[in-house]
Amino acid sequence: MTVLPLRKADALPDAPSPPTLWDPVVRLTHWSVAVIVLANALVTRGGSTLHVSLGWAGMAILGLRLVWGLVGPAEARFSAFPPNPVAALRHLGQLAKGRPETHSSHNPAGAAMAYALWACLAVVIATGLVMTHGRTPMQVAADQAAVASGDWSALVKDGTATEEDDGALRHLAGEVHEVTANLILFLAFLHVAGVAVESRALRRNLVSPMLTGRGRRRK
Amino acid sequence: MSADLSTAARRQSLALTGFLAVQSLAAVFFIGDVVADFRADPASVHVIFEALVTLALALGVIFGAFALRRTLETLRAQEAALDVARGALGAVIETQFQAWGLTPAERDVGLLALKGLDVAEIAELRGAAQGTVRAQLTRIYSKASVSGRAQFAAFFVEDLLGEGLPKAQAV
Numbered sequence: 231m232t233v234l235p236l237r238k239a240d241a242l243p244d245a246p247s248p249p250t251l252w253d254p255v256v257r258l259t260h261w262s263v264a265v266i267v268l269a270n271a272l273v274t275r276g277g278s279t280l281h282v283s284l285g286w287a288g289m290a291i292l293g294l295r296l297v298w299g300l301v302g303p304a305e306a307r308f309s310a311f312p313p314n315p316v317a318a319l320r321h322l323g324q325l326a327k328g329r330p331e332t333h334s335s336h337n338p339a340g341a342a343m344a345y346a347l348w349a350c351l352a353v354v355i356a357t358g359l360v361m362t363h364g365r366t367p368m369q370v371a372a373d374q375a376a377v378a379s380g381d382w383s384a385l386v387k388d389g390t391a392t393e394e395d396d397g398a399l400r401h402l403a404g405e406v407h408e409v410t411a412n413l414i415l416f417l418a419f420l421h422v423a424g425v426a427v428e429s430r431a432l433r434r435n436l437v438s439p440m441l442t443g444r445g446r447r448r449k
Numbered sequence: 450m451s452a453d454l455s456t457a458a459r460r461q462s463l464a465l466t467g468f469l470a471v472q473s474l475a476a477v478f479f480i481g482d483v484v485a486d487f488r489a490d491p492a493s494v495h496v497i498f499e500a501l502v503t504l505a506l507a508l509g510v511i512f513g514a515f516a517l518r519r520t521l522e523t524l525r526a527q528e529a530a531l532d533v534a535r536g537a538l539g540a541v542i543e544t545q546f547q548a549w550g551l552t553p554a555e556r557d558v559g560l561l562a563l564k565g566l567d568v569a570e571i572a573e574l575r576g577a578a579q580g581t582v583r584a585q586l587t588r589i590y591s592k593a594s595v596s597g598r599a600q601f602a603a604f605f606v607e608d609l610l611g612e613g614l615p616k617a618q619a620v
Binding site: 301365 | 462463465466467469470473474476477478481482484485510511514515517518521522525
């Protein structure tokens with residue numbers, strides 16, 4: 231049975247409001263990246279086939295989200311939340327006063343967070359590719375299987391005249407990889423804290439639109 | 450019926466999203482494979498062929514994304530239209546209730562009656578005696594000059610059916 235709205239419940243029909251439910255691509259990419267980041271930072275062993283596979287999966291998911299930022303529906307497109315540090319700081323100021331403005335997509339601070347996380351993910355993925363010589367997870371698995379069976383030639387296959395340069399570059403990539411990965415964890419923590427504070431200030435559950443959108447009727 | 454349609458469309462968009470994700474995974478792994486093969490042997494026909502196949506897969510992801518966007522937009526447009534229709538009907542009912550001079554209590558009872566609740570249910574919802582509800586309904590029918598509940602409901606449905614019937618008969 232449908233409930234007829236007899237009176238308009240919304241006091242401010244003109245104020246833009248964030249989506250009551252993000253589209254499925256945004257939700258899927260959001261949670262996949264969250265799982266991949268947590269798994270690779272805390273669970274899998276660096277350099278293992280699983281770690282490299284998850285990294286490649288993360289590259290695919292990030293790629294899909296970036297394509298979606300160009301062709302997706304309005305609130306998922308980059309044009310709906312352009313990077314704007316000034317607006318982001320202004321939003322944080324409003325948040326400190328407890329009266330943040332609402333936006334039809336990410337708020338400016340959330341948008342800055344999204345771009346920062348994407349940039350860090352891109353850096354981690356790129357340095358990871360340098361560290362593994364751009365080998366696909368299938369190749370990594372094959373090499374590791376070879377080494378495990380006693381054939382160490384897989385390890386010296388890359389040994390060429392430029393090995394020393396290559397070693398230095400890989401070492402640098404490894405450092406950047408690790409620092410950026412920790413930065414992602416820190417940003418993710420800030421992101422969760424920001425969602426909690428903003429949800430409180432707006433008296434609106436900002437997590438449910440990223441899950442199933444349930445509870446939106448309670449508005 | 451519309452609820453079923455939108456559930457089906459929603460399920461379809463979820464399935465498309467899953468498919469899109471799998472496709473992107475495949476595309477990225479194939480691109481990596483092509484790059485590796487290319488570094489090993491740039492001139493082979495195999496690499497060129499594989500590169501074309503991978504390009505097709507990547508294009509498939511992009512076109513899949515376009516198709517999904519269109520599905521989502523259609524879904525939203527339908528929901529918006531449905532909301533407008535519901536809101537419009539609600540407004541029509543409210544205006545008509547006012548024109549009949551129903552009291553606030555009678556308006557509530559009238560609305561519940563339109564939604565198909567029987568006297569016992571309305572009484573329970575409003576915490577009133579069944580006799581009171583029955584008396585209120587009688588007063589509503591008399592103010593609206595209708596014979597009873599069927600005609601009362603038909604009063605609002607009639608407007609919705611007004612233009613649909615001749616067309617249906619013509620077919």
